[in-house]
Amino acid sequence: PKVLVVVAVSGCGLLAYAEANPERKLVSSAPVLTSAEVDNKKKKVVVLGTGWAGTSFLRNLKNPDYEVHVISPRNYFAFTPLLPSVTCGTVEARSIVEPIRNIARKKTVDVQFSEAACLKIDAVNQKIYCRSNVENNLNGQEEFVVDYDYLIVAVGANVNTFNTPGVVENCHFLKEVEDAQKIRRTVIDCFERASLPAVSDEEKKRILHFAIVGGGPTGVEFAAALHDFVNEDLVKLYPRVKDLVKITLLEAGDHILNMFDKRITAFAEEKFQRDGINVKTGSMVVKVTEKEIFTKELKNGGEVSTIPYGMALWSTGVGTRPFIKDFMSQVGQANRRVLATDEWLRVEGCDKVYAIGDCATINQRKVMEDIAAIFRKADKDNSGTLTVEEYKAVINDICERYPQVQVYLKSKQMKNMVDLLKETPDVSKGSAELNIEDFKTALSNVDSQMKNLPATGQVAAQQGVYLAKCFNRMEDCEKNPEGPLRFRGEGRHRFRPFRYKHLGQFAPLGGEQTAAQLPGDWVSIGHSSQWLWYSVYTSKQVSWRNRALVVTDWVRRFIWGRDSSRI
Ligand code: FAD
Structure with missing residues (x-):
């Protein structure tokens, strides 16, 4: 029997610990759940991760001949494109998450879920070592080993700080739902602190300076969302400090949104200028302290300047998780930056392991x-x-x-x-x-x-669908190896290679305006694209419950504005 194992990773404390200690000796007495013990007829597929890639694999897997074990430190799927909306309370956190057990329960496939982080992959013995999530009742003490016939690594990526001093200690990130909730509280905190009577004007200005590092889609969308929140809601509630608010977007390159069409970049830069969002390009952050950001001004001969700030968001791209680095050295990929797969999404040098989503790239x-x-x-x-x-x-x-x-x-x-x-x-x-x-x-x-495929949910979801379809037909193909599905003469694999279909991308710019770059280089900017954005993101929700909640949140915001309570 074959077993498919899927592993997911969350941004919890345990994960941070596990990732910081990939070499930590794992308990040898940890129970080993052999696939034979569970069911000696089915192959065991272990899936690591409940993000875009892992969830889309799970949702599309239909073959009941597998026993699936999903492992992830977070027991839900989160719709990341709406995270910036959560930071400002436009949408509530619970509206964009769906419990993974809810998704699993609707399947005809046998699915087991464990809320745990994978700490190590042992590709030789086909086992993974896990530890339960630190925040659950087991207090993070429970370690266990799971064996697999097939492993699907869909653990996403972590934030890339480029080892810039002080970033981890002083900056916010925006990768997880918890990050978005923390940002929302911090924004309100800044307004409350700046409103205290004993605070000097100078200090008020510092506290109300919001700095965003990274002019990519996440940084730009957060800047736009924050600007709307401040100008539509907070100015009415904090009239005494409203003139002291400043939003700065720092970008090392020459332009923001540089992966988009030039027309979109130009429109975004002009709009931000009109809105009073300070866009500083050619500005590379070299150090962050508790109250100041140090930047190297690339256009000014590398001159270092300091920017006092109250809250900083770091959003400069993605990096590889430490336990994935450890796995890469096991499979002879130590000198690579990201886990490499072939075009069938199999990890190079490791036949039974597949990698999808942000944690991998096609060689x-x-x-x-x-x-x-x-x-x-x-x-x-x-x-x-x-x-x-x-x-x-x-x-x-x-x-x-x-x-x-x-x-x-x-x-x-x-x-x-x-x-x-x-x-x-x-x-x-x-x-x-x-x-x-x-x-x-x-x-x-x-x-x-030519960089790799973009690290987007769109790519991750399509890879999950592709792989599930391969697994749905795997048995069939093994029985009929010469069947029509063989793509190449050399027999590298039984399936056609993965093909990415680009469906376009959005960049919400605030004030009910969005830029959309659609297939065929078709660009649309403005209010009509905002409505397209609303409808696409409503339809892309994974359940009707999410759709209803998200739409209700938008309507609530239109009528009563965003809630600024610090809870
Ligand atoms: P993730 O979705 O990050 O999922 C990783 C999973 O692995 C999680 O469940 C995590 O808990 C789990 N995990 C982590 N460590 C372990 C471990 N040790 N063991 C087991 N499991 C583990 N993309 C778009 O296409 N369009 C957008 O509009 C868009 N907007 C975005 C906005 C924001 C704010 C952000 C942060 C991202 C956005 N993206 C967007 C990018 C998109 O979210 C990612 O590309 C996508 O999440 C990648 O999917 P993934 O499954 O590889 O990883």
């Missing part, structure tokens, strides 16, 4: 080799050159087969790729021919620019 090197092979195939006369028509067909083929490139084609970065390819000697000379060596050089330039 680019292999993709590049395959792309070169596409070129060679197109070069029918073996001349080492392609005509422009053949060249176009190659680019189309590449975009069709490789989601990473496809994402780039749909965004402004693909234009960089096309530019780079155009810069290759033959093409720039207008000779209408492209030499394979030039093509490869151009591709390697592209490779250094």
Whole structure:
């Protein structure tokens, strides 16, 4: 029998401890639940994580021949795109979470859930070591070992602080529901503290200075949400300090939202300027203390300046969890930044383990080799050159087969790729021919620019669906190995590789205006996109209960405004 194991990780204290101590010796007397003991007919699938990837896998798994064990320190799924709305009370935390047991109970598949964090993966013996969540009744003391036939690692990523001193101690993060609730309380705290009679004007100004580090979608959306909260609700409640509030967005690059179309970036920067949100680009944070942020002004020859602040949010991208790093060194990936999988989402060097979502990436090197092979195939006369028509067909083929490139084609970065390819000697000379060596050089330039699939819920959810479909048909394919599903002659796998379908992305900018970048490079900005945003995010909720709660919260906010009680 086969067992599928899914592991999920939360941002709880235990996890932080476990992650800080990946080498900690785990109790050898911990009970081992063998799959044979549970059911010797079914294969055991262990799923680590109840985020976008793990939950979407679970929701789409239909084959009752598996016994599934989901392990995660958080016993719910959270709809992360609405976390910025939770920070300001536009939406309540409970409206965007769904208990994982509620999802599991509706399944025909045998699903068990354990609220615990995985501390170590032993890929050789097909076991994972876990510890119960520190916040539950077991007080974090209970350790156990689970064996698996298949392991699905969907543990997401942690915050990347780039080892900047003082960030962990002094900044807020926005990854988990608890983070959003903490931010909401801190914002209110700042207004209450600034309203105390004994506080000097200088200190009031500092307390009411909200600094956001990172001009990506999360930082921008939080800045916009906070601006709305302050201007629509808090100014009425705190009239004495309303003129002292300042919101600053710090970004090391030249522009905010630089992964979006230039039109969106320009609109966002202009709108923030109009709204009085101070956007400082070329500003790299080098240190954070309790009351000050130190930045290196890249446009000013690296001059260091200090910014007094009351609350700071750190939102600069994602990093790898320590126990995943430990696993990477076990499977010969110690020198990689992120866990690499093949295009079938199997961890390279580890057949029974799959990795999906933010914790993994499809290996680019292999993709590049395959792309070169596409070129060679197109070069029918073996001349080492392609005509422009053949060249176009190659680019189309590449975009069709490789989601990473496809994402780039749909965004402004693909234009960089096309530019780079155009810069290759033959093409720039207008000779209408492209030499394979030039093509490869151009591709390697592209490779250094071409990042992995974006770390988004959209990618994670599609990977979960893809993998569940593979598992639904796995038995069938084993019985009929030569069946029509074989994609490649070399027999690397029985299924077609994962393909990402980009459905577009939103950047809410406040004041009931949203920027939407939709497939086909279609850009829409303004109030109509805000309504599109409302309808897409309502439909994407995982249950009717969530839909009803979220819509009710929006209506409540329209009628009575946001609640500013500090609870
Ligand atoms: P996660 O959703 O982070 O889930 C990881 C799971 O692993 C969690 O359940 C966690 O508890 C569990 N886990 C952690 N450690 C362990 C462990 N040791 N053992 C077991 N389990 C563990 N994406 C979009 O597409 N659109 C958006 O609009 C969007 N907005 C966002 C807004 C914010 C504020 C944030 C923070 C993210 C947003 N994203 C958005 C990105 C999206 O949330 C992530 O890409 C997505 O959550 C990744 O899914 P995942 O399943 O890989 O990881």
